[in-house]
Amino acid sequence: DGFIPCLSSNAERESEASNRIWSYRLSQDTAYMDALKLTITSKLNRNDSDDIKMLLSALSTTIGSILVTGKVSAQPFSAWETSMQSEALNSLKLSNIALKRGAFSGLKRLVCGLAFSYVNEDTMTNPFWEGIDYPGPLVNNVEGGIEDKVQGAEKMYDFIVQGAVIDTSKWKEQKTIEYDCVIIGSGAGGSVAAANLAEAGYSVLIVEKGSYVQQHDISQREAEALDTMYERHGLLTTSDGQVTILAGSTLGGGTTVNWSCCIETPEHVRAEWVHEHGLTQFKPGGEFDSSMEHVLRRIGAKRDHIALNGMNLKLEKGLKAMNVKYEYTKQNLRDCEAASAGYICFGDRTGNKNGALSTFLVDAAKNGAKIITNARADHVLFDAADNSNAPRKAVGVSLSVGDSVFNVKAKRCVISAAGSLHSPCFLLRSGLTNSHIGKHLHLHPVVGAYGEFSDSIHGYLQAPMTIACKDVCMGPKLDGYGAFIECPSMHPGLAAATLPWNNAKKFRQNISKLKNMSANIVLQRDKSEGRIRLSDDGFNPTIDYDLSADDKTSMLEALIVATKAVIASGAEQVSTASNTDSGISFTDEMDKTTPLVNRLESKKAKAYFAVMKKKGIEKHSIGVFSAHQMGTCRLSVSPNRGVCDENGETWDCDDLYICDASTFPTASGANPMCTTLAISHMISSRIAKRLQYEDNLLAGDLLLKTRRLVEEHKLKRNERKLHLHRESSNYKLWNVISVVVLALAALYFQGISAASERLDSSLPKLF
Incomplete structure (x- = not known):
């Protein structure tokens, strides 16, 4: 009260x-x-x-x-x-x-x-x-004065009806549960990776900790949506309560509940990633650009159908009066004028949005990918290598579904696309020790x-x-760390x-x-x-x-x-x-x-x-508030600068990849969905080509190009890990030497002190 x-x-x-x-x-x-x-x-x-x-x-x-x-x-x-x-x-x-x-x-x-x-x-x-x-x-709300007509809307793919969502109770009867690739998370990162690998011919399991809310069950009620489709029921905050954090926790992840704004990675941000972080794949005209073009085309992101609602009209009016520049943003909506487009943060009841549930997850499912929901990825399963000095290799994932625990074998790779909040937790639970895991978190406050x-x-x-x-x-410092309005x-x-x-x-x-x-x-x-x-x-x-x-x-x-x-x-x-x-x-x-x-x-x-x-x-x-989380498992050119290499493979473990916004070297400076989609497409395309190369499925120029890239990457990765090992060994050696020197110095000065004390006690006797 x-x-x-x-x-x-x-x-x-x-x-x-x-x-x-x-x-x-x-x-x-x-x-x-x-x-x-x-x-x-x-x-x-x-x-x-x-x-x-x-x-x-x-x-x-x-x-x-x-x-x-x-x-x-x-x-x-x-x-x-x-x-x-x-x-x-x-x-x-x-x-x-x-x-x-x-x-x-x-x-x-x-x-x-x-x-x-x-x-x-x-x-x-x-x-x-x-x-x-x-x-x-707005469901059945015509009598309330708002008639919701969505131009070009489609009935959404039902992953349960189509058999893509599997019943894990049947797993209890199976001796071995195995897939080529196990992907943790189904949002902007996981959905793209699943689509690429399934299309390449590999069996894929997508593990989602949230629930799948079917189209006909979306109520468009704010409290219910926050409760069932958002991280911690929409109540998540930083540890001191200063920042309230909104993050998707449902099939499709953030793409299911975001506001449909599609902005590519700003040029000055990419330049920083190239020049300050050494990540050359972000250079203009390269692989990242190709991936960005692909994902934007697949989600139908465009601005030629933009219609401004009352709030955006006011913003435009104010900026025009002030003579301040602005631009219309691309949208992955079929109909921006539909009244229900404003309810898209509660799920897509009308089939208006080209999120993961209407694009990449559908592509993956049609190529045989399977999905489990309300499942927790506990930790990575590693191979039992005879050589303790050999790098660890991911061979599966331990999952909790209700009261049951399943060890799912991943014959080719494990991909964490659990987002910037949960990917580092997954790595930490798995015992990875890279000092950058969980650090460099950015929130776009x-x-x-x-x-x-x-x-x-x-x-x-x-x-x-x-x-x-x-x-x-x-x-204010003209360094690229400003704000959008x-x-x-x-x-x-x-x-x-x-x-x-x-x-x-x-x-x-x-x-x-x-x-x-x-x-x-x-x-x-x-x-x-x-x-x-x-x-x-x-x-x-x-x-x-x-x-x-x-x-x-x-x-x-x-x-x-x-x-x-x-x-x-x-x-x-x-x-x-x-x-x-x-x-x-x-x-x-x-x-x-x-x-x-x-x-x-x-x-x-x-x-x-x-x-x-x-x-x-x-x-x-x-x-x-924050609706964007980035950077806790960032890409890097060296294990002492980040969690993953340029291919998204973790430095601590072979065949364990990250494909989500946690890979960002810095904050993206723009709504991160498109950047996440493009990075995941780039990384998972590399994974798919590498697997196809290992399986002798490539030919001609593609075979030669992929062979060169795979061999170069393997050589660079091993060199960097060896260099880090040497640095670590040298560091440990210097630590030992330092301890010995300090101990000897202490003994030496202790001896001087004792001699001084003897001198002090004997001097009076001389007189």
Whole structure:
């Protein structure tokens, strides 16, 4: 009740639905309270769950309430008037102690996000949706005024009906379970690798830890989609709670739930990968370009059918007024104007999207690839080499499916495409020791600016991310570490979780205007490097990440540009995602007669920007999100620079490859799907050619070219590993020598000290 208390309505709010926004009391809604309890006890990771339980336990006592909130009362928090609860929450928000601000931010995201996304199973709706004019699921919603017609939509391939998804209970009867290639993960990386290897004639097993939600089971409900198709039910955060992380965990991975924005790897990023990381395959006109062209063609990524929804139209209007450059982004949607294109982050109910479920996984299945879902890849199985000095070789994977454990033999290779969060965990569980595993994590941290308009925007309808402003992409230092400005798809749960909470009344005012609201988000190419560790359960990732000063400076610069674009597009109310930002208003008569772009030069606008600069990107004060995770098993030219070689093969183990965004040497600086698809296509094409060469299936020029590449790669790989071994041996030798020298020196000086002591004791006797 402290976050969303029951407030009195006024005469202007005539409809019952509008009044409900203000008067509805969630604490008396059994369905909501049950959903909240279930989330805390069963869906949060153990540490977060324990922290919230401890906080709530403290607030249930008088002393604990005083210590947590600083408010003196003879009663515990739960017995306070809601106005006093709101004041106490406000004091947490404004605390100088980051831990208290973090507690506020975590509770606010959880309580408010769930409040506007959960569905009462009896009424099959949310009590606030009607009042904020949110249509809910568009399935069979013609009577609600939105007719969802998708041009060119197709019935999606059903992997269960077609026999691609297999029943693992039959494995219990088999002595040996074997495939040529076992691929962990089914997203942008795994789907492409599976398609390439299956097409090359090899038997493929795709292992997906998430579930397969068939087309007819996609409900288009926000809370349900987050619960069933996202990592940790959409509740994943960094270990300190600073960044909320959205990642797909379903068949098709991120391609099933992303916003369909297709941007190729920026040229300056590729140049950095070539010149600073030595990865020549990213040179213009080379192999990577061929792979990029192939994957873009297969997913139908194009911009000639772009239609801007209300939110992108506002962004375009603001950027034009400011004379700032932008471009339309390619989309892998058949129909950008379809209303349901805005619901694509909840799965593809209409067959509009060319994600992995409609492209590469279909290609793989039609060539015989098999899929298991709700399966956990525990660790790699290695060969029992007689020579302990010989490199380890991957020969299979140990899988857990329910209560059963299966050892699946991989006759030719194992590929981890589990993503930047889980690929390093898989390698760590398997005992690999490369020091770079899990390091160099990049998140493309996101902050937002919001605008409220007099006209309807409906930012949750139609394709969401069709414009990208790259004006600040080179960053304050012009080193390529800047930001893109784009638009999200803004459904009630996401909006409530990200909108600033200044006080209970203002928060309700903001969320009640959802249909009139736009959001410009800043997507930062981060220099910051985080780390993935295995959590206490031995499976899930723990994510350590902190924003660097450079990234904060760049994000702030881009956020000011994004905010200016909101103002220049005609917003009446403007704010950022900072919980301490009370916003700025443009509703008086002078504002209405001032040209929009001239508002940026007004005294109040300049004062607002000055306050933004002073506050900066303060930890736990401004909401930071991430939908992109990259770089934890990066490609490299040497084992002391990364986890994999140029072919994606891990330095620690032969025939174990990585084909996902964890291979990125740095953050990509653009939505990473296309880069991931292209890298996976490049790596898996090399694997397929190598296997075909070993099987004598190639002829002519292709045979000669492949033979040369395979032999060169083998020679280089062995040389580098030998060099590293020598370096390691020399390092160990120098360590031994250093220890011996230090020991001798200690003995020597100890002897001098003893002699000195004897001299000191004998000198007095001489006199």
